[in-house]
Amino acid sequence: MARYTGPVCRLCRREKMKLFLKGPKCDSMKCPIERRPYPPGEHGRDRMRQGSEYLTQLREKQKARRIYGVFEKQFRNLYEEANRQTGITGENLLRMLELRLDNVAFRAGWGASRAQARQLVRHGHVMVNGKRVTIPSYRLRKGEVVSLRPKARQMIVVRHNLDTLDRQVPAWLEGGADGHEVTVRELPLRDHIDVPVRESLIVELYSK
Template identity: 70%
Template sequence: MARYTGPVCRLCRREREKLFLKGSKCDTHCPLEKRNYPPGEHGRDRARQGSEYLTQLREKQKARRIYGVLEKQFRNMFEEASRQDGITGENLLRMLEMRLDNIAFRAGWGVSRSQARQFVLHGFVTVNGRKATIPSMRLRRGDIVALKPSARELAVVTESIASQAPHIPAWLTSIGSGFEVEVSNPPLREQIDVKVREQLIVELYSK
């Protein structure tokens, strides 16, 4: 599976805002607070005011980095979203939210999407009682996602659930002690708290 393996703090610096790619660590140890300019030798020189195209590009890059999706997969998802009924930008965000790794993150099992993705890759997550190891797997209404008993006692899981349990979104229903969630409904736009202006992404890909 292709994925970004470099330092994630430089991604936040490039977008000039916290993307919370490390979870709670971003609240206490954030290089962006000391170096609020793009990374690289000429980072300070690139602090120019962006054109319309650059603004759209940065919004697309920000969405990609938040959800941990590479360009080709993101573009394919956009094309699929454009063929669906409704608003293309909202369809795109809904598809990203319905990915298995994101739902594992939203359930509170990992402090970040990358950590939740690792749980999926290591076979710690089941969907409707069957092991699922594909982070990009897209779920539907009524699907039940559970964390395997062997992973429920991990310190990172218990600490994450304790800190994030109150923040489970309304479109997910927690079952039992928080180690299972059911997809009640696909999320509405107002239920997605990611600060992304999806209309700019639509304008970028529509050029």
């Protein structure tokens, strides 16, 4: 399984904004983008000037990929599936990304970051409808119940995240069991998705 193992703060600096990939560190003054708000590399400061239309579209696509932790092939496949569905392609794409199991575990407050939530899924700590699922890209459907396994509920990291993270469960999810369970009440609408991504630019990029 391919995965990115480099410094994730470098990704935030490249997009010139916080992508909240490191959990609580992103809200503190230790966040590198607070001290160096320019792209990484020897010529990082030179990249501050205005880019072309293609560069703007590319950066928006890269930003979405990095927020959700998806690689290019996965992202392209999701776009093609979203394009085949009825409705607005960009909104369909974001909806499918939001319904990933690792993202729902993050939204529920079990992980400080999507990467940590993905690790909880990969290690078998998350169940869907009472059955253990270890595939982070598993796409949830309306009415499905996502919960933590009994042993996972006692994990120090999970308890710490539930107690300290100031994160509200989105409107399309319904919480329960003292925060250890969420139900997909409805499919998320664009108004429910708070990621700072202009999906229309992604559609323009892939439509060329």
